[in-house]
Amino acid sequence: DAKTTQPPSMDCAEGRAANLPCNHSTISGNEYVYWYRQIHSQGPQYIIHGLKNNETNEMASLIITEDRKSSTLILPHATLRDTAVYYCIVRVHSGNTPLVFGKGTRLSVIA
Amino acid sequence: KAGVTQTPRYLIKTRGQQVTLSCSPISGHRSVSWYQQTPGQGLQFLFEYFSETQRNKGNFPGRFSGRQFSNSRSEMNVSTLELGDSALYLCASRVATSTDTQYFGPGTRLTVL
Numbered sequence: 001d002a003k004t005t006q007p008p009s010m011d012c013a014e015g016r017a018a019n020l021p022c023n024h025s026t027i028s029g030n031e032y033v034y035w036y037r038q039i040h041s042q043g044p045q046y047i048i049h050g051l052k053n054n055e056t057n058e059m060a061s062l063i064i065t066e067d068r069k070s071s072t073l074i075l076p077h078a079t080l081r082d083t084a085v086y087y088c089i090v091r092v093h094s095g096n097t098p099l100v101f102g103k104g105t106r107l108s109v110i111a
Numbered sequence: 112k113a114g115v116t117q118t119p120r121y122l123i124k125t126r127g128q129q130v131t132l133s134c135s136p137i138s139g140h141r142s143v144s145w146y147q148q149t150p151g152q153g154l155q156f157l158f159e160y161f162s163e164t165q166r167n168k169g170n171f172p173g174r175f176s177g178r179q180f181s182n183s184r185s186e187m188n189v190s191t192l193e194l195g196d197s198a199l200y201l202c203a204s205r206v207a208t209s210t211d212t213q214y215f216g217p218g219t220r221l222t223v224l
Contacts, residue, residue: 036215043115043201043215044154087154096167098144099203099213101154 004088009106018075020105022088025069032093035073037084078109115204115216123222129190132219136183136204143185145177148199160185197223
């Protein structure tokens with residue numbers, strides 16, 4: 001079972017920041033937080049991952065709370081092409097554990 | 112660098128038939144994983160191959176099998192197809208170790224009639 005909780009859906013105005021929350025209150029010390037997104041009927045796309053420090057790349061920023069029980073994915077300037085289902089996944093960085101996907105958050109970016 | 116490719120992209124089969132799907136990983140990637148996505152169950156892990164050996168397996172019946180070739184390309188086979196096998200089958204590759212990021216292909220849409 002997925003170890004994360006996400007809101008089922010969110011709306012965001014085009015050009016504004018999209019802040020997608022994720023709760024992972026049972027996360028272990030050796031588990032990372034990963035974010036993927038899936039645009040309709042395409043394969044999931046990797047966005048970003050982190051352990052405990054905030055991370056930023058060309059796509060997004062990941063903010064992890066100090067107690068690591070929750071995180072927020074930030075898309076700084078959402079566009080219509082960011083409309084997708086966003087998955088938050090916690091996963092150990094060792095061993096051969098697969099990605100376990102929950103239901104994700106369906107983000108709709110509105111013009 | 113080219114991404115993960117999957118063939119065919121769409122497939123229609125009838126109950127009882129078998130099907131083989133193909134996945135070519137990103138160049139240099141040695142691990143290939145397969146996932147099934149359905150509206151009811153979401154994305155579920157099938158199995159992972161590394162260096163031609165299955166090193167992890169999900170909770171699917173034995174009708175689902177796979178293999179990996181020496182060039183890291185992988186195939187998955189589903190025998191005795193059932194209506195419930197209709198799904199998007201996704202392949203993901205990564206360099207080698209569990210610390211590497213997985214990159215997904217576009218998927219194969221299988222419809223069983």
